Amino acid sequence: MAMLELRGITKTFGGLKALQGVDLVVNEGEIVSVIGPNGAGKTTFFNAISGFYPPDQGEVLYKGENVAGLGPDDITKRGIARTFQNVRLFPNMTVAENVMVAQHCRTRRGAWSAIFNTPSFRREEAEIRRKAEEILSFFGTRLVGYRFDQPAFVLSYANRRRLEIARAMGTGPELMLLDEPTAGMNPRETKELTGLIKRLRDEKGMTIVMIEHEMRVVRDVSDRVAVLDHGVKIAEGGYDEVSSNPDVIEAYLGRPAEESA
């Protein structure tokens, strides 16, 4: 069954048509990459799904239910998590707190139980902490131990990217939207993250939609690739199929000089 089905998503900012009738189907357990040149509308596409900029037209069907127009918090609650292109952690909270706060929508204890320190409150707090540590240990030894209580801003760039994924995992998603997860990483870190994205699906059972510029990553992990250009989906299919598509090559490299003349 389709996990996510987008029908004719359109979004305009003033005169700029950022997205024009984009359709996409993502099946459960798939890894789909969205690629395209700069300014193609990829991040707007993510913002439309995650509720930051509700689409002007079209439907975002998540598990068969239209979520277009809901707020970002509602959408996250239903099971769609996202990361940000320019890492946006809560820099002054600790590593563990970053993941703990992400579990907000999966936990319930409110002000009263906190004030009276009820047993259920204590149980939930312990569970939140345990789960945060479990999620962080998914990244090997990089974010555990003394790192738990370090503020997020002291982390290295690559670790911040990892923590952002960990935080998104904290919201308990079934569908993960990764916005350029390997941007700014060195080749070795990129390779490691490629493996991690696969593990997210294989071990955690998540469905993944990913914006990515690094073609090697796209080739290695994607089941399918969708190409956006000027807000229009110009191609979709397997990596080999898409990479040899003349429209895609044109969008990236431009038209050969003799043809356009």
Place this chain on the structure above:
Amino acid sequence: MTASTATVDRPVRSAVDVDWRRVLKWGGLMGLTMAFVASIGMLEAFDRRLIINPYLSLGYLAIGWIPFAFAYATAHEEVKEGIEAPVKGLRDVVAGAAAGLVGSAGLAVFIWMISTFSLRDIFVKLSPVLVRLLTFDTSVATGVLIWVAIMVGLGALAGVMHVVTPRLRKALFSGVAWALAVSLLEAIVKDAFDEVKLRWLSSWAYNLNGGLEAIPAIVIAIIAGIVAYRYGGTIPKARRTYAGLAPERRLRLSVIGIVLVLALFIGLPLIVGGIVNELLANVGLFLLMALGLNIVVGLAGLLDLGYVAFFAVGAYGMAVLTSPFSPRFAPALDFWVALPIVILIAAIAGLMVGTPVIRMRGDYLAIVTLGFGEIVRILFLSDWLSPYLGGAQGISRVPFIDLGPWEIKGSNPKSIFYLVAVFVVLAIYISWRLQNSRIGRAWTAMREDEDVALAMGINTVTAKLLAFVTGAILASFGGAIFAAKVGTVFPNSFSLLVSIIVLVVVIVGGMGNIPGVIVGALVLIGVLGGPTQPGLLQEFQEFKLLIYGVLLIYMMLKRPEGLVPSAMRSRELHHEELTQDAWLAKEPEPAADGGTA
């Protein structure tokens, strides 16, 4: 001098190798500040109030600390990490004296100007009396010479302070500080000594006309100095020992500490006199508000400049419900029956203010809440509501609180203190529990990055409203007690100034940190006083707002995280240094293949 003990690579500099630009800068500032303090009338206003009889009046103290402090700043050098600090020596004394000389030149110009030209039409405080005080009742030339001598002397003394060992410096400072404090707090000390039947001691120490006698002052300074010298460094050492203890023992010690502090608080009102009790009750009232605002501003990051509105709602709610003289609707309820209703009203008020501003951020929120605060005050003042709330006259005869065997009333500050203390403890507990909970984390996340908080599934509308409501309830506690304490509520008690002062308490104390807010309230409200309430330094009533302003600017420049900062807040403001530290202490990154195993 000390060069023989210094290591070889610590640079020793000659006496004239002085940073003359620094000397000019601080000397100039010194002259300007002294002229300013004289022009606003501090010297004249405090001339009658003697500190050390008959040598030093508060007026001269208010102007005389300036050369010392500024000369001290001149010779102060930022010691940078990794760079060997130069040896302190004669050079620093020369720098201090030179700054004093520059400053006295500035002051001389000022004295000459006010004695030659009449500027009184514009600056009313530049009176002949001021000239007389500044010239020590002599001619202008002699007066200036005396000032040169005093200021060069004080400057050199400040330089010497850099040369002596830190331990001795601390001892000297605390000796002088104690003598001055005991003298400044004359009324309170006398009051307390009366309470514990030690009147003979206070009448020996103080002159009948006010001020310490010279000999007691010296005795106090020497005792304080010796104690500071002997026991200096005990607290840091104890703190280190404490940090080295096992967690269980640490917990036990903190429990003992808290019990001791509580015991002190319960015992305190019995020892100190009525003035201090009244003062502590005021501190408590402002602390209640500050704790509430700390949740709104410090945790949730919602800058609310109209916070007094909730205090007013609490006070008016209590007045209407309990006073038999409430104009239209006077159920004359008991305090404890009315309190839950007042809390409910405050919570609704919190929702009413919170709901329309939910989509606003930062500056816009501040401006709108500022407006709300004023709207509430004007509503209470309005003709429209005056049949119910009494307009400008307000509501009078708010009854005392009946506690069976005791009665809590404004004329008995001890009882008020205990009542306030109970509510403060309650407010601290609530703040502390919320801060370390799921809700507290959501607030912090929202303050850090509201969009991302949304993306993490936090319903920011609920979180914001909850912050507003909690803040409103804590402020209404304060308002309710205020009404019962003062006995009358009228709109002018709830001016914008209250909101601002509560915000200053939170900022100066340490935003987002409960101990910080407590210290902030004690220091600002306790020492300086609230908008209309006097503090320990009652003399400074007239100049209170000026001191508040200076203090706020100083804190923003030198210690923006507040007196007792929260760990998170200081992280925020010192990102670079911490990042640097973390980088220096960094362990080698594990190899890439090791990480994903």
